[in-house]
Amino acid sequence: MQLVTITDIETAAGRIKGTAVHTPLLRQLWVPGEFWVKPESLQPIGAFKIRGAYNAIAALTDAERERGVVAYSSGNHAQAVAYAAREFGIPAVIVVPDVTPRLKVEATLRWGAEVREVPIAERESAALGLAEERGLTLIPPFDxxxxxxGQGTVGLEIAQDLPDVETVLVPISGGGFASGVGTAIKTKCPNAKVYGVEPELAADTAASLAAGKRVDWPIADRARTIADGLRAQPSELTFAHLQRVLDGVLTVTEDEIRDTVRVLAQQGRLVTEPSGATAPAAYLHHADELPGGRTVAIVSGGNIDPAMLAELLA
Incomplete structure (x- = not known):
């Protein structure tokens, strides 16, 4: 199995330049220690997913792009593929679970994509069926x-902006984000530690790394977490990366995620969705389990339902 290299990530950085925002590192002076967040919530679609989606579509042949693309997603990859497809002027069909927050579905529609809503367990098979039926190219969310x-370009930016970073915290779902970020950090900042962060209710990666092989958690179990963007499981490809680049995995509770959404809004002035709050939650609630030093937590997205945000801020 061939793993992604720093050259692949640097090539992606060239492709996405001018489309994805080089997000800043924001020092959080209200919390002890040297702690920064990287707000990928500031991307055009409100999440880091624009990086991978745009890179993947840019890498297609002209003929593949002309036929159009299809994707399956819990919401943020859906928006990213829809946005990137609009930028290239090509058709996109997005399959989302029927439990996807309406905010994310409506945003995907606004970018001009056709949206199909299906039961959560059928999203991948439905997308594969559409790809075969219509001759579309599948743009997977992580595999x-x-x-x-493309996702690894976040790691390149961290290395550029804080070359003496000591700890990087990145959320894990399907593992593509942590795979890319970890590869970039381990190459550019070899002394830094990279930790994945998962909700306790979807901690399949922590279980898998402990077992030395992928451990399956039923989708009904993973769907319990409020972090709707972190309900997928690593593939063989992403798990191979995670085994190579992660120094550990921390898990956070639902209450810790909720508290971090609230605190980042009040103290950090950042609107964060539960999935995006998961990595910072590890620092705010589990700093004693981390190496310490200059720490960056990636806020992966900010697409939170307004009613949920109001509830968490109450």
Whole structure:
């Protein structure tokens, strides 16, 4: 199995330049220690997913792009593929679970994509069926080298902006984000530690790394977490990356995620969705389990339902 390299990530950085925002590192002076957040919530679609989606579509042949693309997603990858497809002027069909927050579904429609809503367990099979039926190219949410390379550009930016970073915290779902970020950090900042962060209710990666092989958690179990963007499981490709680049995995509770959404809004002035709050939650609630030093937590997205945000801020 061929893993993504720093060259792949640097190539992706060239492709996405001018489309994805080089997000800043924001020092959080209200919390003890040297702690920064990287707000990928500031991307055009409100999440880091634009990086991988745009890179993957940019890497297609002209003929593949002309036929159009299809994707399956819990919401943020859906918006990213829809946005990137609009930028290239090509058709996109997005399959989302029927439990996807309406905010994310409506945003995907606004970018001009066709949206199909299906039961959560059928999203991948439905997308594969559409790809075959219509001759569309599948843009997967994490299980592809071009997706991993695109997401890895976040790691390149961290290394550029804080070259003496000591700890990087990145959320894990399907593992493409952590795979790319970890590859970039381990190459550019070899002394830094990279930790994945998962909700306790979807901690399949922590279980898998402990077992030395992928451990399956039923979708009904993973769907319990409020972090709707972190309900997927690593593929063979992403798990191979995670085994190589992660120094550990921390898990956070639902209450810790909720508290972090609230605190980041009140103290950090950042609107964060539960999935996006998961990595910072590890620092705010489990700093004693981390190496310490200059720490960056990636806020992966900010697409939170307004009613949920109001509830968490109450």
């Amino acid at each position: 592809h080298p071009d997706i991993i390379a």
